[in-house]
Amino acid sequence: xxxxxxxxxxxxxxxxxxxxxxxxxxxxxxxxxxxxxxxxxxxxxxxxxxxxxxxxxxxxxxxxxxxxxxxxxxxxxxxxxxxxxxxxxx
Numbered sequence: 003x004x005x006x007x008x009x010x011x012x013x014x015x016x017x018x019x020x021x022x023x024x025x026x027x028x029x030x031x032x033x034x035x036x037x038x039x040x041x042x043x044x045x046x047x048x049x050x051x052x053x054x055x056x057x058x059x060x061x062x063x064x065x066x067x068x069x070x071x072x073x074x075x076x077x078x079x080x081x082x083x084x085x086x087x088x089x090x091x092x
Contacts, residue, residue: 011039 031041 027041027045028038031038034041036044
């Protein structure tokens with residue numbers, strides 16, 4: 003990649019930053035003996051990891067559970083769950 007140094011860091015310009023939020027963020031970084039760049043990298047990594055956690059399981063993967071969920075053209079989850087929990091309804 004062009005423009006990046008060997009540490010994969012670059013100088014970036016970010017627009018539309020709230021000045022008061024930036025001041026508080028900068029002070030917090032300084033209080034923890036970090037540069038703003040280090041603190042920003044940490045915050046961005048945390049945000050991205052948290053976003054992945056909040057997505058939760060992919061509902062499509064539930065259908066791949068062999069034997070637990072009946073896969074057919076029409077799905078009637080409440081009946082299937084009742085059959086699993088309470089046995090055959092007939």
